[in-house]
Amino acid sequence: MKGTGIFISLEGIDGCGKSSLKESLHAYLSKYEVVSTREPGGTTISEKIRAMLLDIDNESMLPRTEAILYAAARSQLVEEVIKPALSAGKIVLADRYIDSTLAYQGYGRGLDLDYLLNLNHLCTGGVKPHLTLLLDISPEEGLRRRKKVIPDRLEKEGIYFQEKVKEGYLNIAREEPGRIKVLDGGQDHEIVLAAAIKYIDEILQHK
Numbered sequence: 001m002k003g004t005g006i007f008i009s010l011e012g013i014d015g016c017g018k019s020s021l022k023e024s025l026h027a028y029l030s031k032y033e034v035v036s037t038r039e040p041g042g043t044t045i046s047e048k049i050r051a052m053l054l055d056i057d058n059e060s061m062l063p064r065t066e067a068i069l070y071a072a073a074r075s076q077l078v079e080e081v082i083k084p085a086l087s088a089g090k091i092v093l094a095d096r097y098i099d100s101t102l103a104y105q106g107y108g109r110g111l112d113l114d115y116l117l118n119l120n121h122l123c124t125g126g127v128k129p130h131l132t133l134l135l136d137i138s139p140e141e142g143l144r145r146r147k148k149v150i151p152d153r154l155e156k157e158g159i160y161f162q163e164k165v166k167e168g169y170l171n172i173a174r175e176e177p178g179r180i181k182v183l184d185g186g187q188d189h190e191i192v193l194a195a196a197i198k199y200i201d202e203i204l205q206h207k
């Protein structure tokens with residue numbers, strides 16, 4: 001990892017608390033150069049794709065169309081933002097990455113996982129996070145925490161869908177325990193933050 005930056009991604013079901021954790025981690029890492037990303041989005045083209053993906057009028061969007069659009073948005077983000085930041089030795093703090101596609105479109109929508117992995121390998125050139133923090137909470141708690149008055153297209157899927165996504169994330173984590181660390185997102189923010197910082201410090205020490 002020497003000579004390159006550090007890539008950290010945050011994952012979890014809707015309403016799991018990624019955004020507030022990201023804000024606190026940004027503050028904790030203030031002595032470093034940190035580049036923050038959010039998916040889908042983060043470049044001009046990716047934001048246009050985001051609008052398509054979350055539009056509640058696009059009810060007829062096929063799962064495979066959805067998967068390809070997320071991957072296309074990610075492709076632009078990797079090339080325009082993530083790779084340059086890592087080459088410059090910065091820390092990339094990503095709100096969602098490939099694991100979101102595996103959990104939502106794979107486990108949630110039922111698309112083939114190998115197919116999704118290949119598609120995403122094509123779109124990212126194999127760029128992967130060094131560390132992924134998975135905030136695990138119950139779908140009920142996630143729903144309670146979401147403050148949006150009007151849910152977007154994915155949020156309208158309901159508790160059963162979120163349950164499949166949650167279980168999917170836990171399966172993915174079991175397969176890559178070295179990279180993916182599961183945090184109990186139902187705990188107080190300060191406790192979750194302390195656990196996240198412990199994992200990040202381990203990575204920083206080995207840099």
Ligand code: TYD
Nearest residue numbers: 014015039040070096100101104105154155
């Ligand atoms: P967003 O409003 O950014 O939600 P959050 O704060 O929960 O990240 O919307 C992103 C939605 O897109 C969210 O429901 C998860 C979904 N998503 C996928 O289904 N697949 C993906 O690959 C990504 C990146 C997100």
